[in-house]
Amino acid sequence: MNTLTVDLGDRSYPIYIGQGLLSDASLLQSHIVGNEVLVVSNVKVAPLYLGSVLISLKGKKVESVILPDGECYKNLEILNRIFDALLERHFGRKVTLIALGGGVIGDMTGFAAACYQRGVAFIQIPTTLLSQVDSSVGGKTGVNHPMGKNMIGAFHQPQCVIADTNTLNTLDDCQLSSGIAEVIKYGLINDKSFFSWIEHNIEKLLIRDHEALAYAIERSCRDKAAIVAEDERESGVRALLNLGHTFGHAIETGMGYGAWLHGEAVAVGMLMAADLSMRMGWISADDLHRIDNLLDRSGLPTRAPVDMTEQRFLSLMSVDKKVENGHLRLVLMRSLGGSIISSDFSHVLLAETVNAHHAISA
């Protein structure tokens, strides 16, 4: 088992990565606050892993609530089912919520924990590669609004994150690829040698080589944790983590939540950010090709959906959280592995990027 710490003062917490951690009762129980636990999972994950978690929680007052599976259910209405379960079972302020599932379950459970009685404890047990490397680190929680992704939420740090790599064995191929998109993102943000490592090890990741996966998860979490520790509330450098996300969120919102996997949308978004960076003269055509090629080898899409016209892209991007005083800010690449946050880009070139990606797909 590998352990790393997200350093946030009195909100610091450990991330545990290893095989079979779901069955480690003492590890899990040592992070339960109080005596009451509500496990939140979904219809896909619960049949696979809820049993193990319940056994590990023996001796506590434990209940569970099973939500439908998918990004399209990440909304206030489904969130309310968690509150219903908490209140029906008379859970008090000392309850600990456990998120057992992917990013949607993690985001919703974390947000429910942030709001229930104005804040209770929670633990993340991410069961997808995407959530292990991304959404379980950093305390961002929330739900979508029909007009924008993650628009309603809170910063709320977990007691700990338990990433059991065994859970990746049951992951769909496209969900594995979606997670790899976020792994590649850390290379592109500020870790060029990690990007090269992924280029050399992508086949191992795709066949779910345990050692390669554990390495990729740990390095991704370390890269993310370092950025989050520097800027917990995203007033500065943390926005780098949104590389590919402004384009990607536009695709997710525009196509309807769930039509595209998050990592798939981010993959196209990163490529569009790279394309615009190349048009700005910041990275080379060869760099762009390396990124395109790695995403393609990872089983990820590299073109936006046909329906996403220039106008639709730009309109959806204008409601992004990164808009400041009407100015859109994007994460772009000054170099391969050297991303920056900038509103200092040409809107003509932005339109060209959007059109290029739309035209190719048409």
Add this chain to the structure above:
Amino acid sequence: MNTLTVDLGDRSYPIYIGQGLLSDASLLQSHIVGNEVLVVSNVKVAPLYLGSVLISLKGKKVESVILPDGECYKNLEILNRIFDALLERHFGRKVTLIALGGGVIGDMTGFAAACYQRGVAFIQIPTTLLSQVDSSVGGKTGVNHPMGKNMIGAFHQPQCVIADTNTLNTLDDCQLSSGIAEVIKYGLINDKSFFSWIEHNIEKLLIRDHEALAYAIERSCRDKAAIVAEDERESGVRALLNLGHTFGHAIETGMGYGAWLHGEAVAVGMLMAADLSMRMGWISADDLHRIDNLLDRSGLPTRAPVDMTEQRFLSLMSVDKKVENGHLRLVLMRSLGGSIISSDFSHVLLAETVNAHHAISA
């Protein structure tokens, strides 16, 4: 204008109390973060005061959203209308929300501000006595759940509170009385000389003598601010502010939100807390009579509704946020003006108190 500060480190904020403050543009504008403002009000308050506030906001990008009036609308569904308004108008992270109305508007606007894009700024302009002395101080925000009051929420401090005493001129008598219940509460918690002052000045408050109201508001806010500064997240002494609220919330939830005004339910709740304290031998029958008498002179109910049987009371009280590991904690009176938080009371006497208040009303 009187000014006092709620001392919460980097979340400290001022409370301004005075006549005509709604029209003080420079006061209001000095607390606006950024250039975008959404004013949240309701159908009762907006026709009276929204115009003045909009004039004071001249030069900013300002929109407003008008919600229905009443505690029964303080829920996630109506909350979503604020998010709809923010997203439809493309408001970004630098928006400032303004709550113009009573406690319901303040709680919902504050919670929307806490959650929109994971946290934006907001200003409280309370227009009822209740919200001026209570809900606008201390950063508690949230909505109700059908199974419990204020069960979903956040701690989120405003930029400032502007209490314009002129707005009390248009308040219904029963709403004025509801506010006076919370004023009396501060006397009963830990300010016996304030309790005596209210006994001597209750007629002035009821005829809306401006000087008496301003004094009562300021002293109430000071009493509350001192407690909040000591314990922002309610891990200890802050729970004293819930005097009368565990009984009161049971009435509000049991009768359906809005059937009883909050202050009316708290009045009965304080009297029940006093009754139990007398049965425990902590306060005298004379003390109890003084409290009963003052509430009665204030135009407040002193008996629980007939429908609230012992069983119903105890069942509803068991889901209260003050329940810890299954033990109900109540705010009780060791003396008149000396309240304590305790789970060390006789449940037989509690049942007697509940029955006594129910029996009298039958």
